[in-house]
Amino acid sequence: MALEIGSLIEDLQDRIRPLQARLFPRQVLLELRDDGLQGQVLADGSPGTVRFEAPLPPLTCRHGMPLEREPIGDLIGDLMVRDNLMEAFVMAALPPAASAWRVIEWPAGIAVPDDPIEAVRELDPDSLRLPFSLSEAVIDIRPIAGSKAMLAASSRQLVDAWIQVFNHAGARLERLAPAQSCEFLALCAHLEGVSSRDLVLLLTPGPSTTRLLMVRDGTPRFERSVAAAGHTLLEDVARSVAFYRRMDPEVRAVRLLLAAPMAEADALAARLGTKPEIIHSTPFDSLVIEGLAVAEEEP
Secondary structure (H helix, E strand, O other): OHHHHHHHHHHHHHHHHHHHHHHOOEEEEEEEEOOEEEEEEEEOOEEEEEEEEEEOOOOOEEOOEEOOHHHHHHHHHHHHHHOOOOOOEEEEEOOHHHOEEEEEEOOOOOOOOOOHHHHHHOOOHHHHOOOOOHHHEEEEEEEOOOOEEEEEEEEHHHHHHHHHHHHHHOOEEEEEEOHHHHHHHHHHHHOOOOOOOEEEEEEEEOOOEEEEEEEEOOEEEEEEEEEOOHHHHHHHHHHHHHHHHHHOOOOOEEEEEEOOOOOOHHHHHHHHOOOEEEOOOOOOOOHHHHHHHHHHHOO
16 A cells, blocks of 8 residues: 555656646756866856766867767766656756857948848958857857857857757757857956956866856957966966967957966966956856856846
């Protein structure tokens, strides 16, 4: 009798779970990287207590492309099942290497197009210098002040590969977004009050490399991967700043923002003549995940 009642309860819970998912939707914000993934649950617009992080074996994902799709899908599916998230909607940020970004500016005197993505497809592909065909690109556009916009694009082949990963995981994928767009959305809040002549550096440390993004006057200007740590990191960043200053002599000062603590922070700040500032994206675990949440709130 007890077993029968237990079975009835389990069956009832299985029936109720989809209804609960519709009435009280939860979102999983997932940041994908070549070396791993991390995620947070968003419930009622706020980050919940459920978090997960898992590494990926070497060569499982390379340059943003999932090479071992079924194992990655199995990992994501296992994490979703473990935390009872199979009915949740997933918003995922692609690995940074999966997308190329450019800043575009609409012609003077012309209003921002009603369909900016279609307008981008009519641009001269050679002017964008994307590493793949524009006609085969999946495009994301984020407006910047004035008539500028940040374009981030990935190849259709790569996006389709990640869709296959999530299909194998049995996840309810709702959005795939470029990491650069998400990061910039979250970063904008930290750029308020910054002088237009200040060069803002954002360093995001990783296990094998550190990502360096330069922003001036609210516009992303330059991005590259530098050494993960040590003297080489200091030299790479210093050379990058010197290179940019030669191209843009109007730069007055440098601001150093860190997405996470770094052992070289003080030495790097002294080298650049500034102070390190750690960006706190609390209650989110990273700027990319925060940007996914911001994008989810957009109309």
